[in-house]
Structure formats: structure tokens, C-alpha cells
Amino acid sequence: MSDIEHQQQMAVDRIVASHAGQPGPLLPILLEVQASLGYIPPAAVVRIAEGLNLSRADVHGVISFYHHFRQHPVGRHVVQVCRAEACQAVQCQATEAHAKQALGVDYGGTSADGTFTLEAAYCLGNCAAGPSVMVDDKLYGRVTPDRLDAVLATWRQRS
Numbered sequence: 001m002s003d004i005e006h007q008q009q010m011a012v013d014r015i016v017a018s019h020a021g022q023p024g025p026l027l028p029i030l031l032e033v034q035a036s037l038g039y040i041p042p043a044a045v046v047r048i049a050e051g052l053n054l055s056r057a058d059v060h061g062v063i064s065f066y067h068h069f070r071q072h073p074v075g076r077h078v079v080q081v082c083r084a085e086a087c088q089a090v091q092c093q094a095t096e097a098h099a100k101q102a103l104g105v106d107y108g109g110t111s112a113d114g115t116f117t118l119e120a121a122y123c124l125g126n127c128a129a130g131p132s133v134m135v136d137d138k139l140y141g142r143v144t145p146d147r148l149d150a151v152l153a154t155w156r157q158r159s
Contacts, residue, residue, distance in 0.1 A: 005041075005043065008037055008041060008043065008044065009043060009044075009047060011033070011036050011037065012033055012037075012043075012044045012047045012048065013047060013051070015029055015032045015033055015036065016029055016047065016048055016051035016052070017051070018032075019032075025052065026048070026052060026054070026058075026059065026062055027062070029048055029052075030048070030059075030062065030063060030069060033048070034068075034069060034070060038070070038073060038074055039070040039071060039072055039073050039074060040063055040069055040070065040071055041071075042071070045059045045060055045063070067119075067120075067122070073110075074110060074117035075110040075111060075114050075115050075116045075117040076114065076115050076116075076159050077115060077116050077117070077135055077136050077155050077158075077159070078116070078117050078119055078135070078136060079099060079103070079116050079117070079118050079119070079133065079134075079135050079152070080119045080120070080121035080124065080133065080134040080135075081095060081096050081099050081118070081119075081120060081121065081131070081133050082121045082122070082123065082124045082126070082130060082131060082132040082133065082134075083096065083120050083121065083122060084121075084122050084123040084124075084127070086123075086127035086128075086130050087127070087130035087131045087132055089130070090130045090131055091131065092130060092131035092132075094131075094144070094145055095131045095133065095143050095144065095145055095148055096131075098145035098148055098149075099118055099133075099148060100118065102148065102149065102152060103116050103118050103152075105117075105118050106118070107119060107120045115155070115156060115159050116152070116155070121134065124139060126139055126141050128141075129141025129142050130142070131143050131144075133148060133151065135151060135152075135155050
């Protein structure tokens with residue numbers, strides 16, 4: 001086991017222990033593990049299942065059901081393009097296609113330089129100002145392909 005894997009395992013164990021005795025702790029634990037590690041590694045599924053006396057299938061089922069949970073490491077920044085109906089009505093498809101081309105990846109992929117991971121979102125709650133894009137926790141409205149280039153350039157400078 002590598003040092004990183006050992007550190008991840010210890011972090012997961014601490015998180016599980018901090019929720020001991022709470023009713024329905026699986027979702028809060030998964031959210032906290034992802035916030036801490038950036039994703040939920042396979043080894044964490046085993047530790048969480050053991051800590052909560054659940055099957056690995058139960059834990060994996062929850063992770064795979066919610067789009068929010070990631071099972072693989074992501075880039076330094078996560079770019080989400082809204083694909084909900086309101087954004088589709090204002091041609092989010094052009095922004096979506098441009099994002100894929102500009103980053104050189106499809107949804108779920110990470111740019112070659114490791115800066116951005118592209119994800120689909122199914123409502124960012126910014127329906128009146130679509131197409132919407134979120135980078136990490138920063139929401140952008142009325143994102144055209146040109147505006148997306150400017151947004152990505154700003155975030156590249158931060159990395």
C-alpha cells in the first residue's frame with residue numbers, strides 16, 4: 001500500500017468514525033469523503049461498507065446512483081455544463097460542443113494537462129441566464145463558446 005493510499009484510508013476511517021451512531025450516515029459520509037479526497041476511491045467503498053455494516057454493493061449503489069459522486073480523480077478544476085431543458089432552449093449544445101473541443105475530452109474526461117475535468121450537469125439552478133456553466137463552485141450564466149474560452153483562460157491562470 002502506498003503512502004497516499006494509507007493516508008486516504010486513515011481519512012476515510014476518521015470520517016466514518018465521526019458519524020458513528022448517527023441515523024442514515026451514508027450520504028454525509030460519502031459527501032465528506034469526496035470533499036476530503038476529491039473522489040471516492042474503491043478502497044473507501046470497502047472501508048465505508050465495513051464501518052456501517054453494509055454490503056459493498058449497497059455503498060456502490062448509492063455512489064453510482066447520484067451523478068454528484070466521482071469514482072476517479074479529477075482535474076484541478078471541474079467544469080460542469082448544464083444540459084437541462086432551460087439551457088437546451090437557449091442552445092447550450094453549442095457551448096457543450098465547444099467545451100468538449102476546447103478541453104479535448106468528452107464528459108467524464110480530464111484535459112491532458114490535468115487542469116479541467118468536464119462533467120454534465122442537469123440543472124445548475126440558473127435557468128433564467130442559460131446556458132450555464134459552473135467551474136468548481138463559481139456559476140456563470142449566458143455562456144457562449146467565446147465566453148467559455150475567457151472563463152477557462154481565467155481558471156488556467158489560477159492553476
